[in-house]
Amino acid sequence: MKEQVTVSKPGLIETHLEAGGKTQSEVAGKAQPEIVGAIHAEVPAETPSVERFKLVERVQHLVLLTTFLGAAFTGMPLKYKTSWWAAPLMSTYGGVWIAGRIHRFFAATMLLLSVFHLGYLAYYMLVKRISPFKMPLFPTWNDVKQVGQNLAYFLGLRKERPAFTKFAYYEKFDYWAVFWGIVIIGGSGLVLWFPTLATRVLPGIAVNVALIMHSDEALLAVLAIFIWHFYNVHWNPDIFPMNWTMFTGRISLARLKEEHRGEYQQLVEDGVIRPLGGAAGHGHHDR
Numbered sequence: 682m683k684e685q686v687t688v689s690k691p692g693l694i695e696t697h698l699e700a701g702g703k704t705q706s707e708v709a710g711k712a713q714p715e716i717v718g719a720i721h722a723e724v725p726a727e728t729p730s731v732e733r734f735k736l737v738e739r740v741q742h743l744v745l746l747t748t749f750l751g752a753a754f755t756g757m758p759l760k761y762k763t764s765w766w767a768a769p770l771m772s773t774y775g776g777v778w779i780a781g782r783i784h785r786f787f788a789a790t791m792l793l794l795s796v797f798h799l800g801y802l803a804y805y806m807l808v809k810r811i812s813p814f815k816m817p818l819f820p821t822w823n824d825v826k827q828v829g830q831n832l833a834y835f836l837g838l839r840k841e842r843p844a845f846t847k848f849a850y851y852e853k854f855d856y857w858a859v860f861w862g863i864v865i866i867g868g869s870g871l872v873l874w875f876p877t878l879a880t881r882v883l884p885g886i887a888v889n890v891a892l893i894m895h896s897d898e899a900l901l902a903v904l905a906i907f908i909w910h911f912y913n914v915h916w917n918p919d920i921f922p923m924n925w926t927m928f929t930g931r932i933s934l935a936r937l938k939e940e941h942r943g944e945y946q947q948l949v950e951d952g953v954i955r956p957l958g959g960a961a962g963h964g965h966h967d968r
């Protein structure tokens with residue numbers, strides 16, 4: 682799938698890598714002289730890498746991260762108001778009322794971000810004419826197969842990880858959990874924020890239901906982020922302490938080969954990169 686293979690700035694494909702103790706020049710692309718020029722301009726300082734996330738995507742992630750933490754840290758002491766940590770936390774915000782306003786500020790920003798993200802998707806669909814089914818985060822049958830293959834790999838029944846494309850099934854799961862999570866938490870949050878308005882169309886019990894939905898979805902989201910998502914990007918021993926890709930936008934070829942072999946092979950096939958020498962090892966890589 683070509684859309685998945687994004688090397689938006691081919692001139693920036695760093696091309697020197699350490700292989701077998703020697704620095705080896707890797708020329709990216711079959712006949713792309715501007716890349717070759719960049720190779721020499723960008724001497725070995727960096728690990729060979731390709732772009733994984735565009736700036737507009739990284740900024741969206743940063744806003745999501747900030748607003749999520751802001752909403753979680755102001756919402757949780759309300760949910761667990763009788764816990765020992767809730768009162769001191771509330772006092773640092775200047776009291777429950779102010780915490781509620783801070784919560785609404787982050788919540789509103791998150792909702793604006795969601796609208797922007799929908800616009801971003803619409804741009805790809807309507808202007809760039811890319812079908813949603815062809816977008817790299819769209820779940821496919823291959824993902825289902827790769828769940829099985831990955832389990833087999835974890836159980837030692839398979840030598841290699843599945844050849845994940847741009848996004849592995851667990852990354853797609855992350856994305857869609859947030860997508861529907863925001864629909865639930867945002868929808869119920871708006872009912873809590875504007876109960877009089879909401880009950881003009883909804884029955885009164887909707888406010889109680891919204892509180893349960895909001896509160897429990899918030900707990901689920903916090904647990905999913907701090908356990909599941911943080912395992913994938915921080916706690917995993919191959920990654921600890923931090924995977925920087927979401928901030929730098931780049932992924933090293935070594936990690937691409939190991940974690941997204943399908944995409945790596947596609948880039949090699951398309952002549953965008955030359956294959957890395959030797960097998961990508963396990964363990965730590967420059968990210």
Ligand code: HEM
Pocket residue numbers: 748749752753755756757759760780781782784785788789791792863866867869870871873874892895896898899900902903
């Ligand atoms: C996205 C839009 C969101 C909106 C519109 C929203 C709105 C609200 C409102 C109006 C309240 C009541 C606060 C008060 O009475 O002062 C509330 C409570 C709360 N919010 Fe949000 N919120 C949003 C997102 C989030 C997120 C992302 C989280 C955490 C991950 C979160 C966690 C909570 C919690 C834990 C409570 C307390 C619930 C309880 O008392 O059991 N909210 N929210």
